[in-house]
Structure formats: structure tokens, C-alpha cells
Amino acid sequence: MPFAIYVLGLMIFSQTTSEFMVAGMLPSLSAEFGVSIAAIGYLISAYAAGMIVGGPLLTVGLLKLPRKQAFLSLALLFLLGQSLGALAESYGVMMAARIITGISSSACFGVSLAICFSLVRPESRGRAASVVLGGLMVATAIGLPAAMLFDQRFGWRASFWAVVVLVLLSGLLALRAIPATPRPAAIRIRDELAAFRNRHLWAAYATSMLIIGATFAAFSYFTPILTELAGFAPSTIPLLLGIYGAATVLGNIATGRLADRHMMPILSVGLLALTAALTLFGLFGHQPVLAMLAVVVIGIVGVPMNPAMSTRITRVSGTGTLVTTVHGSVISLGVVVGSSVGGLAIDAGYGLASPLWVGAILAVLGLVSLFPYLRLGGAAHPRPCSAEEEERRTAAT
Template identity: 70%
Template sequence: MPLAIYVLGLMIFSMTTSEFMVAGIMPSLSAEFGVSIAAIGYLISSYAAGMIIGGPLLTIGLLKVPRKKAFLALSFIFLVGQTLGALAPNYELMMAARVLTGIASSACFGVAIAIALTLVRPERSGRAASIVLGGLMVATAVGLPAAMLFDQYWGWRSSFWAVDVLVLVSGLMALILIPKSTKEESASITIRSELAAFRSRHLWAAFATSMLIIGATFAAFSYFTPILTDLAGFDSQTVPLLLGIYGVATVVGNTITGRLADRHMMTILTTGLIVLTAALVLFGLLARSPVMAVAAVIVIGLSGVTMNPAMVTRVSRVSNSGALVSTFHVSVVNFGIVVGSTIGGMTIDHGFGLVSPLWVGAGLALLGLLSLLPYYNKKSAVATASPSAAETGKSCA
């Protein structure tokens, strides 16, 4: 793997840490700005909204810009937004900073994946994607806990400045290590050529699978803390350790799927969704068992978001692997986070109990399995057509 791909992963780690860390420093931000915890929660929602809506729009504006320059420009925009957050004197300015960083982050994800796929041979695209997206997994296991420690010892602003330093270092390394141009890059790239990929129903099926996988995972993950404390009986001091174990599981799973995604893409998606569904169902049935709860958390970590490399590989194979497709895929994934966590929260609010998000996740995972049918139908149709073509060739001979 070229060193530049690891630099792209470091940038994704930095940006994802920024996305997640607000959830870990909510009390400090609430006290600083004099607003409720719910209002701080809107800072997370605004970041996600920026990623879903603003990212693709910004990517369209940068389509004719060489990918390296686009990546560096987006990194600079993110740096400005992160610095604005670190200096924010009030809630309103912090909200603006979160929207800006969300927009830049989404577009940067897309461009980073597009660059990574052009730096390696097609048969290694899955592994390249796993390294870049590995930054997301490591942010869960390392970035979020580190931000919480910075907040405890040096105040919440120090966690923002720490991310600033990481983004700056990543940007300088990218400036040196990413080639000025790649074999896939062309000055003739137009919005029309990028949009042409969206005509494929197989691409939309791939998007649907990605959204449902992430939705199923985050329907459960978003409510791990109350489920583990109120149902499984763990004390609040143990939960961070369990979430750390979950993070380690995602890193391990991502490493494994990254090495297998190129050759076994659909096997990973199919098997992963079956395992994820089973884990969520068993967790839902046995949520009050501490042993079952820990086992389920680990299995969900191994089989949920760790399907990312296979998801990216599938999208790249049914599209032009352009920056717009990659960025839109990032938006789809974030939409899955919103769908899963929102529906899970609604079931709790409507009196179905803390276990209900687990059943929501299981339902979304089952829908994810159904979303794989277009691929298998296509494969079956090709297999059926091949003998006919062979017979035609024989008769002509």
C-alpha cells in the first residue's frame, strides 16, 4: 500500500474524531454555553446534516479541480471550521462551526476514497478502502476516549485544538505524499459524466444495502449505554470499557474484511448481515444477561460497520468510482445513522422499552439482506444467458 493511503486514513481519523467527540464532552459544552444536553445533541445532528446535504453539493463544485487540490482545499475548510469551534464564545458560533466541518468532512471522505482507489490496482481497492475507512474505526476506539481525557484534564477546547493539530499534520503529509496526478484523473471530468453513474439501478441497490447496514448497527449502538446499564446491569464506570471493546472489535473486523473484500465482496455482505441480524435478535431476547450483552456488543462490532470495505468495493464496481459517487455514498451512510438512531429513539419514546432499538436494528438488517437480491438476480441472469450464447456460437460454427 502506498504511504499516501495511510495519510488519507489519518485525515479520516482526525475528522471522525471531531464528529464523535461532542457526544463524549456533552456536559462540558452544556455548562460552557448555558444550554441543555438536548441542545448539545443538535450539534451532532447539524454535523450529520452538513455531511448528508452539503458534502455532495461541495463535491459538485470541486469536480473540475484535481483531486489532490480538492482534498487539500477541503482539509483547509475543515481546519477553519474546527478552529472556529475551538474559539467559539457562544452556542450559535459553535453550531455554525459544526455545520461547516460536517460539509467539509463529507466531501473530503468522498475525495479521499476516490484518490485511494486510483493509487492501487482494481483488485486491491477493497484493502485500500479498508485502510482509509479504518480511520473511522480507530476514531471510535481511540479518538473518542482520547477527546474525553483531554476534556477532563485540560478542558473541552483542548480536544478541539488536538484535532486541529492532527488535521494540519495530515494535510502537510498529504501535500508531500499524494501524487499531483493519477492515471484515473482527467481534465475532462464533467458533472454530466459523474451523474451518469447514478442511472444504474445496481448502484442504488448498493446504496440501499449500505444505508441499511449502518442503520441497523446504529439503531443498536446509539443506545448501548442505557441498554448496558438499565437492562444488562453494568455500572456506568464499566460502560466506557465495553464501548472501547466494541471499538477494538470494529478495528479487527475492518482489517479482516479489508483483506477479503476484493475477492469475497458479496460473501462478506451476505454473511455479515446474517451474523448482524442474529446478534441483534439474540441481544433483544437476552438483553438482561451480562454475558450475552458483552458477546452481542463484540459481534455487532465485528460484523456491522466493518462491512465498509465490501460496501465501498460494491459501489466502485457498479459505478465510475468518481468523487461524487463516493461522497454521495458517504451521505447515504450518514443517512443510515440518522434513520437507525431516530427510529430506535422513537420506539423508546412510544413505550416499547429500551430493548426496542435492537429489534429495529434486526429489522433493518433483514431489509439489508433483501437489498442484495438485485445483485444475485443479475448474476443468475448472466449465468443463464451464457449457455445460450455458447449454443449460438456452436450453431454458427
């Protein structure tokens, strides 16, 4: 893998840490701005809304820029938004900061994957995507706990400034490591928008949303489920979440190695395993050993299906920046759907195990969305062309 691929992964790690860390410092931010915990929760929703809606719109505005220039512009915008959050003296300013960072993060996600795919041979795109998306997994395993530790030791502003430093470092490394790219042709915007007429692309988006929704329906409520249902002590939760994070990293390494050759088996077997783990968790969540086994399996097969999901998108519609950005928005939508519906199930009185059953239902729907393509034997998802064929196709367009 070119060094630039790892730099892109570092940027994704930095930005995803910023996305997750507010959830780990709800009491600190609530006390700082004099608002309720629920109001601080809206900061998480604002970030997600920025990713879902604003990211693709900003990407359209940047399509005529060379990808390297677009990436650096988005990194700068994120840096400004994160700095605004670190300096915020009021809830309104913090809300604006989260919207800015959400919008720029979503667009940066798509541009990073587009650059990543352009730096490797077509048959290596799944592995390259696993490195870039590995930043998301490591943010769960390391970034979030580190941000919480900074909050406890030095205050929440230190966590925000730490992310600023990481983004700045990533941008400076990218300035040197990412090769210059030519300015896209004027037809590029029309070509990228035309990709959305492909029904197979929307089917792939639906599967991705359901996978992430199923995972986050459970993950969003791991802490209360593990303490109140499984009976773990609250002091052990950081360790248990660290084990989950380590499982996602290992799963991402494995799927990254296999995604290019075994995309559909990863998605189908992964969804079967995810359904089984969520069902096991729902049935035996009160038994600590089985609960932790389910947590580990969810970590291995949930979010780590991302490389296979991204590979499927490139097989269906190519490596366009807007296509990959919208995929990132779809993933964010999955986070919102899973966590929101899981929360509604708890509020409706179905108990702490109900988000696990919500996740199981979403995973089953994900399997159903794959059935037409399993019957076709993957015919709608062609094998990647060779590097020479890819170059000829690019030259033709």
C-alpha cells in the same frame, strides 16, 4: 499499500473523531453555552446534515480541480471550521462550526476514497479502502475515548484543538505523500452525474444505508442498554465500548483482506450475523455475558462491512469522486435513521431493548435488498478489470 493511503486514513480518523466527540462531552458543552443537553444534541444533527446535503454539493463545485488540490482545500476548510469551534464563545458560533466541518468532512471522505482507488490496482481497492476507512473504526476505539479524556483533564476546547493539530499534520503529510494529479477534463461532471442513472448504484446505496442504520440503532444506545438492562456498572462502560471499538478494527482488517474477492459473501453473511446478534441482544439483553457477546459480534460485522460496501460501489459505477461522496452521505443518513428511529421507539414506551429490534428489522431489510443480486449470482457486480484494462478505459474517457 502506498504511504499516501495511510495518510488518507489519518485524515479520516481526525475528522471522524471530531464528528463523534461532541456526543462524549454533552455536559461540558451544555454548561459552557448555557443550553440544554438536547440543544447540544442538535450540534450532532447539524454535522450529519452538513455531511448528507452539503458534502455532495461542495464536491460538485470541486470536480474540476485535481483531486490532490481538492483534498487539501477541503482539509483547510475543515481546519478553519474546527478552529472556529475551538474558539466559539456562543452556541450560534459552535453551530456554524459544526455545519462547516460536516460539509467539508463529507466531501473529503469522497475525495479520499477516489484518491485511494487511483493509487492501487483495481483488484486491491477493497484492501485500500479498508485502510482509509480504518480511520473511522479507530476513531471509535481510540479517538472518542481520547477526546473524552482531554475534556475531563483539560477542558473541551483542548479536545477541539487536538483535532486541529491532527488535521494539520494529516494535511502536511498529504502535501508530500499524495502524487500530483492532472486537472480533470470538462466532461467529467457530466460523466459523474450520469452514473446516478444506474439503478444498481441506488440498490447498493440502499444496502449500505440499511447496514449502517441497523448498526447505529443499537450502538447509539449501548450505554443505557448495558447499564440499565444488562446491569453493568457505569464505570465499566468505557472499557466495554473500547472492546466494541477493538472488534470493529479487527473486523475491518478481515473484511479489507477479503472484500475484493468475496464482496457479496461478506455482505450477505455479515447481514445474517448482524441480524442474529441484534436478535440475540434483544432477547437476552438482561444477561451480561450474552449482551457482551452480541456487542462484540455487532462490532465485528456492522461498520466493518464498509470496505465491501465501497468495493460494491466501485464495481457498479466506478471510482468517481461524486459517487463516493454521495456514498458517504448515504452512510451518514444511515446513522441518522438508525439512531433517530431507535430513539423514537424508546420514547414511544417500547423499552430500552426496542432500538435493538429496530436494528434487527433494518438488517433484515438489508438482506432483502441483496436478494435480487444473490439470484443473479453477482452478475450486476462484475469482477474488477486488470490494471491494463483500467488504464485503457481511463484513456478512452
